[in-house]
Amino acid sequence: MSSEKFEFAQDELETQLENLSSGIRSLGTSQGEAKKRNIQVCEKCLEDGEKLMDEMDLEARSAPLQFRAEMIASVRSFRSRFALLKSSYRSVSRSTYGSGETSEQGRVVGDGLREKVINGVRTLERTSESIKRSQQVAIETEQIGEGIIDDLGTQRESLERTRTRLVETDIELGRSKKILRKMYLNVISNKIILTCIILIEIGILIGLIYWKFFSKK
Incomplete structure (x- = not known):
């Protein structure tokens, strides 16, 4: 976890839930002042737990x-x-109120409440375990999702680098084409110039032959 305040509140809440569970167990069997103290403890746990x-x-x-x-x-x-736990407490606290019961009735009610509280706590424990398992599955699913997102991010970066290299290669090819075009034009120009020089030399040679052999006559 990233927050010390969160972890502290989590530890405190765990303690409050344990105290509340213990108070509910005691509430089904306690009488008189002990019952009042248990009710006060449970109410305080509920109030602090909400906060x-x-x-x-x-x-x-x-x-x-x-x-x-x-x-x-x-x-x-x-x-x-x-x-x-709150629902269990409300149910037990409502069931325990009343007066005019005989001792036998009180014993029967107490036994019934004790069994009801035990069953409720067991149900709570099973539900808590189920919630923890669901939470663990959710966390594992989130971790898998984060791993997939990381992989996709890595693949995206790789694709971006490949795309950049392709763009750079395309630019280099464009430059190469320009250089080859210039070289081709230079070759053509050199051929034209060379042809002109050859024609001029042939013309001069013909002129010299004509002047030497035909102009004296």
Whole structure:
């Protein structure tokens, strides 16, 4: 994780959830002042838990992109666990209110509540494990996606370099064509000049022959 504040809030929230779970277990069997203390503990855990999750959510949404998805997934996992514990607490706290029960009725209700709390905690643990597995799959999927994006980026850079080399090669070919064209024109010009020189020399030679052999007559 990228935020120390996020990690601190995460540790604190984990502690609050453990305290809340313990308080819910005790609430089903406690009586009188002990029950009131358990209710106070649970309410305090719920209040603090809400604040901590809000802090974690703010930190996650402002985190760097490479950490954001994992942090948001962690917040969602905690929210799910928190919601299940909160629902369990509300159910147990409603069931425990009432008066005028006989001791036998109280024992039966207590046993039922204890079993209900245990079942609820077990369900919460299974749900938490499922959420953790889903979170891990999401993280692995994100990592695979990031790897693919990195590979695509590398391939794009390679294609860009290849394209640049092709452009440079095309420019060089253009220059070569210009040089060859100039050389061709120079060869043609030299041939024309050479031909003219040869014709002039032939003309001079003919003139000299005519002057030597025919002009004296």
